[in-house]
Amino acid sequence: TRSTRPQRLLAAVQKNATRGDPRSVVKAIDEFCRYTEWAMNVGDEKGCILDSVVSEVNPATVLELGTYCGYSTVRIATLLPPDAKLITLEFNPDFAVIARQVIAWAGQEEKVHLVEGSSGDLIPKMKEQFGVKSFDLVFLDHWKDRYLPDAKLMEAGSVLLADNVICPGSPDYLDYVRNSPKYRSQYFKSHLEYTKVEDGLEKSVFLG
Numbered sequence: 001t002r003s004t005r006p007q008r009l010l011a012a013v014q015k016n017a018t019r020g021d022p023r024s025v026v027k028a029i030d031e032f033c034r035y036t037e038w039a040m041n042v043g044d045e046k047g048c049i050l051d052s053v054v055s056e057v058n059p060a061t062v063l064e065l066g067t068y069c070g071y072s073t074v075r076i077a078t079l080l081p082p083d084a085k086l087i088t089l090e091f092n093p094d095f096a097v098i099a100r101q102v103i104a105w106a107g108q109e110e111k112v113h114l115v116e117g118s119s120g121d122l123i124p125k126m127k128e129q130f131g132v133k134s135f136d137l138v139f140l141d142h143w144k145d146r147y148l149p150d151a152k153l154m155e156a157g158s159v160l161l162a163d164n165v166i167c168p169g170s171p172d173y174l175d176y177v178r179n180s181p182k183y184r185s186q187y188f189k190s191h192l193e194y195t196k197v198e199d200g201l202e203k204s205v206f207l208g
């Protein structure tokens with residue numbers, strides 16, 4: 001039977017990237033998505049904004065919601081110090097299988113803990129299961145209608161960075177973080193990955 005898009009993306013990584021070299025993995029995925037087959041990675045343009053926010057926050061603990069093929073997982077992990085922890089949640093087992101291999105090819109498996117399941121179920125268990133009371137940074141890139149309910153599950157001192165707040169969009173989340181006194185929110189205008197369509201990242205600092 002025909003391969004899946006994540007399988008073709010992984011094959012491109014294994015063919016074109018150097019094992020253990022995360023930047024070459026990021027470059028191979030971006031080239032595959034730009035010149036061969038679009039895929040819903042945060043991409044190179046928004047990826048640079050992601051990198052700058054990660055570097056600025058310098059988090060000891062990161063939670064990523066929506067691993068997909070592990071592109072942003074690798075980007076974030078590469079910027080973390082060796083003792084930092086990145087937990088990434090993925091609901092789709094077929095995506096998780098691919099993401100584990102992409103993360104391994106990039107040599108980032110030490111810092112990354114990929115957990116399969118739904119964010120709504122797993123977030124409340126973070127404390128007991130992983131001993132993490134709150135995360136320094138949360139990257140929201142999963143189902144857009146889960147951004148708001150999941151943000152409400154995590155109101156305990158994080159910086160939230162959300163992908164796709166314009167396209168596909170998460171209007172209820174955007175309205176909440178921009179108007180709630182609990183957050184100071186900032187929009188980073190960009191484009192939907194590998195296209196000229198407007199999209200952006202919203203960074204929201206929890207004020208307590």
Ligand SMILES: O=C(NC/C=C/[C@H]1OC[C@H](O)[C@@H]1O)c1cc([N+](=O)[O-])cc(O)c1O
Binds near residue numbers: 041066068090143
């Ligand atoms: O749905 C998106 N992301 C959520 C992914 C949802 C699916 O993958 C993770 C989750 O387990 C679900 O199976 C998305 C969609 C577009 N898009 O242009 O359609 C662009 C993006 O950057 C996106 O993150």
Ligand SMILES: [Mg+2]
Binds near residue numbers: 141164
């Ligand atoms: Mg996205």
